[in-house]
Amino acid sequence: MPTVPTPTATATPPLPPPQLGVFDSGIGGLSVLAALRLQLPGARIHYIADTAYTPWGERSAHWVGQRCEQLAAHLIDAGAQLVLVACNTGTTQAIGTLRARWPTVPFVGVEPGVKPAVAGTRNGRIAVMGTSGTLRSDTLAPQLDQIAAALREAAVDTVVLGCTHYPLVAAALQQRLGDGVLLLDTADAVVRRVTSLLPPDAAVAAQHASHAAGLTLCSTADPAVLRAAARRWVDARADASALVLPPIIEAARG
Structure with missing residues (x-):
C-alpha cells in the first residue's frame, strides 16, 4: 500500500515583543526599569528621564500635568503600547488626565506602599x-x-x-x-500590574524572550548621567541619548 506522507509541522512564528514606555523626572525610575527588565526581559522599553527639570516635586500641578502629557505623547508616538509613570509626583498629579486623553492606552503609576x-x-x-x-x-x-x-x-x-x-x-x-x-519597595507590584494589562500573547513574549528585545534610554539633560546610572543599576551595556522637547511654561499665578 502506498505510504501516506506525514504532515510537516509548521513552526510557530515568534511572538512580537510588547513595546513599553516609561518616564520619570530623573533617574529614580531606573529602579522600576530594572524590575521590568528582570521580570519582562522580552519587552522593548523606551525610558525618558526628564533630568533637565528634576525634581518635579517643586513644580506646580499645572506644570507637572503638561509635562507628563508631553512625555507620554512622545512615547506613544514612538510606539509604546503601555506607559508607566515611574514617578510618584507624576502619578498623583497627572495619571488621571493621561488616562482620559488616551483611553485606549493602559497607564500604570507608582505610589508608596x-x-x-x-x-x-x-x-x-x-x-x-x-x-x-x-x-x-x-x-x-x-x-x-x-x-x-x-x-x-x-x-x-x-x-x-x-x-x-x-x-x-x-x-x-x-x-x-x-x-x-x-x-x-513597590517595584514588583508595579511590574505585576504592567503584566496584567498586556494582551496574553504579549505578556508571554515579554516574560520569555531575551534582553535583545531592546532598550532605549533618553535624557532631557546630559545623557552621560543617565548612561552611567543605567550601566550601574540596569544593564552594563546600556547607552543613552539626548532628547530635546519644548519647555512647559508655568501658569501665571493671580
Whole structure:
C-alpha cells in the first residue's frame, strides 16, 4: 500500500515583543526599569528621564500635568503600547488626565506602599520616605547616614521607599538600619500590574524572550548621567541619548 506522507509541522512564528514606555523626572525610575527588565526581559522599553527639570516635586500641578502629557505623547508616538509613570509626583498629579486623553492606552503609576506597611509593621511606627530633590552620588553616604539616624531616632520598624530613587540605594540603607527594619519597595507590584494589562500573547513574549528585545534610554539633560546610572543599576551595556522637547511654561499665578 502506498505510504501516506506525514504532515510537516509548521513552526510557530515568534511572538512580537510588547513595546513599553516609561518616564520619570530623573533617574529614580531606573529602579522600576530594572524590575521590568528582570521580570519582562522580552519587552522593548523606551525610558525618558526628564533630568533637565528634576525634581518635579517643586513644580506646580499645572506644570507637572503638561509635562507628563508631553512625555507620554512622545512615547506613544514612538510606539509604546503601555506607559508607566515611574514617578510618584507624576502619578498623583497627572495619571488621571493621561488616562482620559488616551483611553485606549493602559497607564500604570507608582505610589508608596502604605497598605503593605500597615500590614507588616510590628510596633506601629512607619516612615514614608519621599524626596524634594535627587540623591547625588557625591554626597550619597552622608545623606544616607542622616536618613538612617533620623529613622533610628524615630524607632520605626517599617520604611516605605516612597520615591523611586530610594530602591537604588536600598541595600546601603538596609545596612545602616539593620535587619530589624523592613524596607518596602513597590517595584514588583508595579511590574505585576504592567503584566496584567498586556494582551496574553504579549505578556508571554515579554516574560520569555531575551534582553535583545531592546532598550532605549533618553535624557532631557546630559545623557552621560543617565548612561552611567543605567550601566550601574540596569544593564552594563546600556547607552543613552539626548532628547530635546519644548519647555512647559508655568501658569501665571493671580
